[in-house]
Amino acid sequence: MLTIHKYIRAKSIEEAYELCQNRSSVVLGGMLWLKMQNRTVDYAIDLCDLGLNLIEDKGDEIHIGAMVSLRQLEINPILNEYTQNAIRESVKNIVGVQFRNLATVGGSLFGRYGFSDVLTIFMALDAYVELYHGGIIPIQEFAAMPITKDILVRVIIKKVPLQIKYMSQRNTKTDFPVLTCAISKLNNNYLCVIGARPLKAIVFEDEKGYLDNGITEETVKSFVNDIAEQLVLGSNLRGSKEYRRRIAKVLIKRALMALDKEANHGN
Numbered sequence: 401m402l403t404i405h406k407y408i409r410a411k412s413i414e415e416a417y418e419l420c421q422n423r424s425s426v427v428l429g430g431m432l433w434l435k436m437q438n439r440t441v442d443y444a445i446d447l448c449d450l451g452l453n454l455i456e457d458k459g460d461e462i463h464i465g466a467m468v469s470l471r472q473l474e475i476n477p478i479l480n481e482y483t484q485n486a487i488r489e490s491v492k493n494i495v496g497v498q499f500r501n502l503a504t505v506g507g508s509l510f511g512r513y514g515f516s517d518v519l520t521i522f523m524a525l526d527a528y529v530e531l532y533h534g535g536i537i538p539i540q541e542f543a544a545m546p547i548t549k550d551i552l553v554r555v556i557i558k559k560v561p562l563q564i565k566y567m568s569q570r571n572t573k574t575d576f577p578v579l580t581c582a583i584s585k586l587n588n589n590y591l592c593v594i595g596a597r598p599l600k601a602i603v604f605e606d607e608k609g610y611l612d613n614g615i616t617e618e619t620v621k622s623f624v625n626d627i628a629e630q631l632v633l634g635s636n637l638r639g640s641k642e643y644r645r646r647i648a649k650v651l652i653k654r655a656l657m658a659l660d661k662e663a664n665h666g667n
């Protein structure tokens with residue numbers, strides 16, 4: 401059980417940041433992960449009064465506040481139009497609607513969980529994370545950083561010409577994923593993100609240019625095999641690394657084919 405000595409609704413992000421420097425403090429998201437921990441903290445810092453529960457279209461950027469819920473991501477028309485519903489696809493199997501109404505974007509990203517659908521999709525969107533102290537940094541860099549005492553303020557998506565597909569493999573519909581896969585084509589560059597390895601999501605680019613001449617059975621095969629060779633995977637109770645490697649090949653191929661089909665045939 402999480403025991404809290406003092407609950408504080410921060411009046412500014414600056415106040416939240418200063419309070420969270422205390423070793424015995426915790427920032428609250430939806431508390432779905434936190435409530436499972438067995439620890440005692442002096443201060444629990446709630447960001448709920450800071451207007452961070454908005455998804456805003458800023459013209460060439462989309463800003464997503466840290467307190468936006470996963471359900472807001474799922475049903476937001478701006479995000480779904482921009483991502484061709486990939487954002488909905490990425491979160492729709494996370495437990496259930498009531499859970500997704502509580503779980504936040506900040507809480508889902510800050511822990512950089514090795515099972516995260518949320519980290520996978522934002523990496524494929526080449527998003528940026530705004531930290532109060534650490535500033536605006538690419539999400540890839542954020543994912544690789546150690547966890548520090550900072551506040552995740554918002555996620556920033558820079559709008560570019562985009563095609564994206566999200567897929568995951570689960571043993572049962574609402575369980576943690578065995579593997580996640582997102583393929584995006586941003587400004588003509590392909591990104592392939594594999595998560596729930598069960599390690600933090602990782603990004604691959606088409607450095608060898610396999611897809612430069614289009615999506616065909618041959619080019620996809622070369623791209624898939626190249627990634628499968630480099631991919632570091634682990635085993636856990638949901639699947640062995642050998643199983644995950646097979647699944648990775650299938651999901652990358654399916655996502656690429658689906659992306660190409662939509663781009664060329666519009667369905």
Ligand SMILES: Cc1cc2nc3c(=O)[nH]c(=O)nc-3n(C[C@H](O)[C@H](O)[C@H](O)COP(=O)(O)OP(=O)(O)OC[C@H]3O[C@@H](n4cnc5c(N)ncnc54)[C@H](O)[C@@H]3O)c2cc1C
Binds near residue numbers: 466493
């Ligand atoms: C049973 C269960 C099943 C799940 N299944 C999946 C799944 O299939 N796929 C998936 O992707 N995820 C899954 N999750 C994770 C879930 O979606 C949330 O990511 C997780 O619960 C944390 O979100 P939260 O808002 O509740 O954060 P909290 O539990 O409140 O916080 C989590 C951590 O983030 C910190 N934090 C929160 N907000 C901020 C902020 N703005 N700045 C700095 N630090 C912050 C907290 O201090 C804490 O350390 C699952 C979780 C549970 C409990």
